Amino acid sequence: MRFSLALAASLAVSVVQSSPLGKRHVVSTPVVNDGIILNYALTLEYLERKFYMEGLANYTRDDFVKAGFEDPFYDNLKEIYFDEQTHVQFLSDALKAAGITPTNELQYSFGTTNPMQFVTLSSVLEGVGVSAYLGAARDIMNKDYLDAAGAILTVEARHTAYIRASLNESPFPNPFDTPLKYNQVFSLAADFITGGSSPVALPFKEFPELPLQCSQYYYEADRSSVTFSGAFKEAQKNFGIKKDTPIYAVFFSGLKKLPVQVRMTAGNAGDYKIDRIPAGVVGQAYVLLSKSATDFSDENTIAGVSILEVYKKGMAPATPKEKCH
Numbered sequence: 279m280r281f282s283l284a285l286a287a288s289l290a291v292s293v294v295q296s297s298p299l300g301k302r303h304v305v306s307t308p309v310v311n312d313g314i315i316l317n318y319a320l321t322l323e324y325l326e327r328k329f330y331m332e333g334l335a336n337y338t339r340d341d342f343v344k345a346g347f348e349d350p351f352y353d354n355l356k357e358i359y360f361d362e363q364t365h366v367q368f369l370s371d372a373l374k375a376a377g378i379t380p381t382n383e384l385q386y387s388f389g390t391t392n393p394m395q396f397v398t399l400s401s402v403l404e405g406v407g408v409s410a411y412l413g414a415a416r417d418i419m420n421k422d423y424l425d426a427a428g429a430i431l432t433v434e435a436r437h438t439a440y441i442r443a444s445l446n447e448s449p450f451p452n453p454f455d456t457p458l459k460y461n462q463v464f465s466l467a468a469d470f471i472t473g474g475s476s477p478v479a480l481p482f483k484e485f486p487e488l489p490l491q492c493s494q495y496y497y498e499a500d501r502s503s504v505t506f507s508g509a510f511k512e513a514q515k516n517f518g519i520k521k522d523t524p525i526y527a528v529f530f531s532g533l534k535k536l537p538v539q540v541r542m543t544a545g546n547a548g549d550y551k552i553d554r555i556p557a558g559v560v561g562q563a564y565v566l567l568s569k570s571a572t573d574f575s576d577e578n579t580i581a582g583v584s585i586l587e588v589y590k591k592g593m594a595p596a597t598p599k600e601k602c603h
Contacts, residue, residue: 304517304577305461305483305484305485305576305577305579306483306576306577307459307461307575307576307577308460308461308481308482308483309481310414310417310460310481311419312376312418312419312420312423313373313376313378314480314481315414315417315418315423315427316369316372316373316376316378316380316423317373317378317380317381317478317480318410318414318460318463318480318482319365319369319410319411319414319427319430320366320369320370320373320380320381321381321384321467321480322406322407322410322463322467323362323365323366323369324366324381324382324383324384325384325386325403325467325470325471326362326365326403326404326407327359327362327363327365327366327383328383328386329386329388329399329400329403330355330358330359330362330400331359332388333355333390333396333400334355334356334359336390336396337392337393337396338352339352341392341393342355342393342397344393345392345393345394345397346394347393347397347444351444354440358400358437358440361433361437365430368426368430372423372426379477379478380478381476381477381478381480382474382476382477383474384471384472384473384474384475384476385471385472385473385474386470386471386472387470387472388470397441397444397445398445400441401438401441401442401445401447401562402562402585404434404437404438404441405438405562405585406458406463406466406467406585407434407437407438408431408434408435408438408455408456409455409456409457409458409463409564410458410463411427411428411430411431411434412431412455412456412457412458413457413458413459413460413462413463414427414460415427415428415431415457435455447587448561451560451561451562452531452532452560452561453532454532454533455532456530456531456532456533456562456563456564457533458530458564458583459576460482461482461483461484461485461576461579462485462564462566462576462582462583464480464482464483464484465484465485465582465583466583466585468484485566485576485579485580485581485582485583486512486513486516486580486581486582487512487581488506488509488565488566488567488581488582488583488584489506489507489508489509489584490504490505490506490507490584490586491504491505491506491507491549494598494599494600494601495594495598495599496587496589496594496595496598496599497555497586497587497588497589497594498555498588498589498590498591498592498593498594499555499556499557499558499559499560499588499589499590499591500554500555500556500557500591501554501555501591502554502555502588503551503552503553503554503555504527504551504552504555504565504586505543505549505550505551506527506540506549506550506551506567506581506584507547507549508547508548508549509540509548509549509550509567509581510525510542510548510549510550511547511548512548512581513525513550513567513580513581514548516580517580519569519580521542523569524539524569524571525539525540525550525567525568525569525580526538526539526540526567526568526569526570526571527539527540527550527552527565527566527567528565528566528567528568528574529555529556529559529563529564529565530563530564530565530566530583531558531559531560531561531563531564531588532560532561534558534559535574536556536558536559537568537571537572537574538552538554538555538556539552539571540552540567541553550567555588557591559588560588560589560590561587561588562585562586562587563585563586563587563588564582564583564584564585565582565583565584565585565586566579566581566582566583566584567579567580567581567582568580
């Protein structure tokens with residue numbers, strides 16, 4: 279699955295519903311304009327707003343305190359929810375003022391069943407939000423929109439730092455945040471969308487899923503291996519990839535894009551594997567499978583994006599997780 283809620287030291291279980299595969303297709307880089315970018319941002323803000331609305335409704339202040347999050351954590355979550363609600367209203371109003379139809383809220387499933395899962399997923403979603411705004415900024419033509427996107431981006435980054443610190447993770451593990459492209463972000467967001475319709479047709483497509491084999495051990499750069507469960511079989515089915523076709527796991531961390539050629543594992547599982555996460559990967563990192571070691575375009579992507587929390591070598595928690603994730 280793309281998301282593993284084993285990203286934080288306190289993770290309990292994975293909770294994401296995955297999209298079905300089996301469709302042979304190449305995802306192309308979308309053509310965008312300011313209206314599309316604003317609706318793209320609004321789509322993500324709706325998702326975040328709903329996530330916090332449900333979390334605050336499902337878990338009480340006492341629930342969070344019992345889970346180890348002392349006051350004023352619950353009140354700060356309310357502030358984050360207020361920020362996301364404000365972002366939704368701002369972007370919707372900006373689109374209407376420009377004569378562009380805004381998208382609407384869809385139906386979502388987040389699957390968290392306790393406060394720790396909720397906060398861990400919050401950390402992931404906020405990090406993706408930062409990466410989405412950062413990746414889209416270069417394409418914004420209207421400078422007023424660019425100012426507004428930058429103002430939202432910095433607040434999302436504050437959310438990320440606060441939530442990570444609350445999970446006893448470094449609030450700023452990397453000197454740089456990681457920009458992501460539209461289809462990369464859409465592939466992550468689509469895992470939570472379960473229904474609904476929009477009057478706006480956005481030009482984004484979902485990559486095939488890239489499942490990570492569960493592990494009780496935390497990921498460390500320049501040490502940990504990663505197995506992509508069934509990835510060869512799916513690549514063979516979806517794109518006609520052969521056993522001798524060179525495929526690369528590309529890690530996005532900060533401004534770095536680090537490819538590692540995968541190998542086939544023994545047996546008939548159809549897994550790809552790398553023996554070592556590249557040095558330089560740290561914090562909330564993203565990985566996809568590419569047909570190229572140099573061109574990581576959407577057209578060369580055959581699976582992804584998955585998320586992993588990666589520690590510097592020798593800095594991961596010494597005690598393995600209680601469960602395999």
